[in-house]
Structures are given as C-alpha cells and as structure tokens.
Amino acid sequence: VWLEREISAGLQQRIGPEYAGPLGVLQALADGTKLLFKENLFPSRGDTRLFSIGPAIAVVSTLLSYSVIPFAYRFVLSDLSMGVFLWIAISSIVPIGLLMSGYGSNNKYSFLGGLRAAAQSISYEIPLTLCVLSISLRLSNSSSTVDIVEAQSKYGFWGWNLWRQPIGFIIFLISSLAECERLPFDLPEAEEELVAGYQTEYSGIKFGLFYVASYLNLLVSSLFVTVLYLGGWNIFIPYIFMTEFLEINNVGRVFGITIGIFSTLVKTYLFLFISITTRWTLPRLRMDQLLNLGWKFLLPISLGNLLLTTSSQLLSL
DSSP: OHHHHHHHHHHTTSOOOOSSSGGGTTHHHHHHHHHHTSOOOOOTTSOHHHHHHHHHHHHHHHHHGGGGOOOBTTBOSOOOTTHHHHHHHHHTTHHHHHHHHHHHTTOHHHHHHHHHHHHHHHHHHHHHHHHHHHIIIIIISOOOHHHHHHTTSTTGGGGSHHHHOHHHHHHHHHHHHHHTTOTTSOGGGOHHHHTTGGGTTOOHHHHHHHHHHHHHHHHHHHHHHHHHHSOTTOOSSOGGGTHHHHTSSHHHHHHHHHHHHHHHHHHHHHHHHHHHHHHTTSOOOOHHHHHHIIIIIIHHHHHHHHHHHHHHHHHHO
8 A cells, every 4th residue: 555655656746645654654554543443334225244244255365365375485375286276266256245245235336336346357357367277288287386486497587487478478467457456447446437336335444444455456466477477486597506505404494585585575566566557547448448358359369379378288299
C-alpha cells in the first residue's frame, strides 16, 4: 500500500503520505486501525451469511497461495508436485467470494460488480493456465514451483523462461493484471458505473478485508511472474556454481537464503512497479473490450503458443 501511494505520488508530481511515521510508512497501519474500530453495518434485506463469508473467502484463498511460493533455495512452505496448478485452482475461488458478497448485499451495483468479477476471472484464467502449461510441459517437465525455478538456474540470466517464452510472458502479464482487477481491468469496481462494485454495502473491517485480499493477490501474482519467468531466487550468474559453496555450513545456508529472498523481492518489485504505473497511464476498458481481449485475442495466441511448445518437444524426441 505504501509503495503504491509513493509511486502514484511520484507519477502525479505531488507529495505522498509523509505524516504517519517516517516517510509515511505507518499510513496503512493508521488506515487499518481506523477500519478496525468502525461499525460493521449489514444490509437490511441482504443475506447476512453470504455477506459475511464473502470477504473471508477472498482473503483465505489468497493466503493459501503463498504456501507453494519458493522465496529462496530450499525455502518454501510446501513443495508440491502440482504447486503451480494449485495456485490456479485456489485463485479461481476468489471470484466466488466476490460473487457471494455482491449477491448477499441485495444491491444492484454490488451484484453487477460480483458478476463482472466472475466473468473477468473465467475469461483470463484460461490463457493464464495455458501459459503455465507451456512452461510445465516443455521447459521444466514439472508443475512444482521449485523444479521450475531450478530449471532456470543452469545458465544464469540467459536461462530464464522470459527468453524462452516471450509471448507467454506477455500473455501471463496481461492475464495477471486482469485476475488482480487492476487498471485497466478494474471493471468489477468501476466507481463511475458501479459506485464501488461488490464493496458498496461494506464498512469497517470487512471493507478492509477486500483491500487486503486485493493487495495480497497482486503480490502473489508478482511472485509467480518472478518464479515462472524471471528465475525466482536465481541471480544473474549461474546459481549451480554457488550451491556447493552455500551448503558448506549453516552460515553459508543462511547467506544463500538471504540472497535468494532479496533477489526474489527485487524482481517482484519490478512487476509491482509495472502494475502500479499502468493504473495511472492506461484508460479503463469497456466490458465488451475486456471480454473480447480475453476470448478473441489472448486465448488463441496462448493456444498457439502451447501448440508451438508441444510441437518443438515432439520434434526434439
């Protein structure tokens, strides 16, 4: 949140938050504390159960995605053989929570926002999955996030999947922005059309949970761009030459994990910067343009990319 406010202020040539803590780093904490002590209001004719469960589903499903992200060498909570597809499956649960929130609010703007979130997720989930499938089948022969990163470790900077799958990288980038509902893809909460979309009837901590889920989802997408295309914890030199040195003793292991985490976070920040910059540089799409981009443009290109990837694998056998 602090990064977005500072980058947005810089792009607009104004002063960002500066009073709450040094350089305004405590502004997000102040906003969260304010929402925590506000009253939770419920719509009089809405479904209170759906209204309450929706924000929780959005936050919990996003938090589960962090379990398969490798932040450094041998520094991952759960190294699953289908780790990438687990993230895709979990991320598809978030729009269900948003749709429940919109329906339970008994508000036409909230319901339309929930429907838009579901339609947008379905439209861009398929190209995203096809890009991940291209990497899993051809480049790493595994769906484990750790195996995908290690497959990019041999040649350093030139071994990253960014150079092997440039088309897939662009499609994944666009689809990730759409999945996170960031501008120019923030149709579910377009202020000029839907007030605040599915968040319209919410207040207090439930309203804050939607913002927490949004930024957690953006961070997860940024981390997966790093893991799948930018070499994960790998630095610019081949990491394979450093593993023996880093495994000598505990100090070497801690040093290696520290370098890996730093490398992962730096690459993640680059994607965060891109997503925040697009918010202030690109206009919002119409709903028909959004769906046409997903179904008529990104889906055929991602299918062609998968076909080329599998064909090259068959020819190499």
